[in-house]
Ligand SMILES: [Zn+2]
């Protein structure tokens with residue numbers, strides 16, 4: 333039973349709702365063997381956050397009817413617009429109300445409701461160029477830090493990305509690892525990432541004459557990614573917003589350009605793609621159709637999210653409330669990939685047992 337003196341960490345399913353569709357939610361204490369008491373009185377209050385006027389304090393909440401069922405508080409949440417919803421739970425003892433905790437939900441329109449947030453990094457290196465670790469190790473580490481999709485993009489080399497994919501050929505994985513390379517066009521200081529390409533772009537430069545002719549027609553500019561190049565990153569973000577203000581539609585991604593996966597950059601910068609799956613066509617269309625954001629997630633700092641305002645707002649909720657649970661599931665998968673790569677005979681069976689957990693996690697979060 334609940335200790336009414338302490339504020340509880342709460343859990344609930346689902347956490348993401350569809351605007352306009354009243355949804356039954358089940359709230360439980362996070363602590364194991366702790367339940368809501370069917371003979372106790374609880375007060376559940378709903379705060380639709382976008383409706384709140386911050387000058388009005390205390391915030392006006394809406395009382396929510398709730399019942400206790402199998403140790404969970406069950407209530408129905410209805411949202412009439414896209415926004416975050418906060419629900420507080422109190423236990424009522426006579427005149428006294430004891431706060432038991434609060435938990436956030438997010439209501440989205442149908443287009444976002446059909447999409448799952450996937451974390452990916454489109455740019456990183458192995459020791460086949462100037463990174464530290466072998467390709468397969470990098471792939472395993474990607475899953476260990478919670479990525480759902482990634483590509484190895486070594487300087488001028490497409491083959492290492494294929495090597496990483498081949499290392500896990502036939503293994504049951506929930507990490508989508510794609511071919512890639514960092515493209516160094518001759519006579520051009522600007523590097524371009526080939527993510528998921530079916531062939532090597534670097535190989536095209538073998539025919540220099542054709543290349544030079546085509547380049548004469550096009551020029552592109554990109555900036556830096558290092559922490560000490562924050563001004564450069566800042567300029568890119570400012571330029572992005574200036575161009576958006578002019579009405580341009582600009583797809584956005586975040587990449588780490590990590591050169592080692594046990595030190596800085598790795599996992600600090602990534603893309604959050606709101607996509608139907610991690611299959612390449614779905615990822616590509618989610619970015620092209622402006623359903624992605626770029627994330628700067630530097631340790632001990634709050635993540636900074638860049639992209640369309642609506643997605644940035646939702647991404648804040650996703651990163652704070654939903655991704656920690658997702659990342660915790662990815663970690664043992666990545667660890668098993670590392671063991672498989674090291675020749676552990678049990679690793680394949682471990683991976684098979686772990687496969688599908690993140691998909692089930694999202695299925696509970698969304699209850700589509
Ligand atoms: Zn490099």
Ligand SMILES: [Zn+2]
Nearest residue numbers: 455457514589
């Ligand atoms: Zn690079």
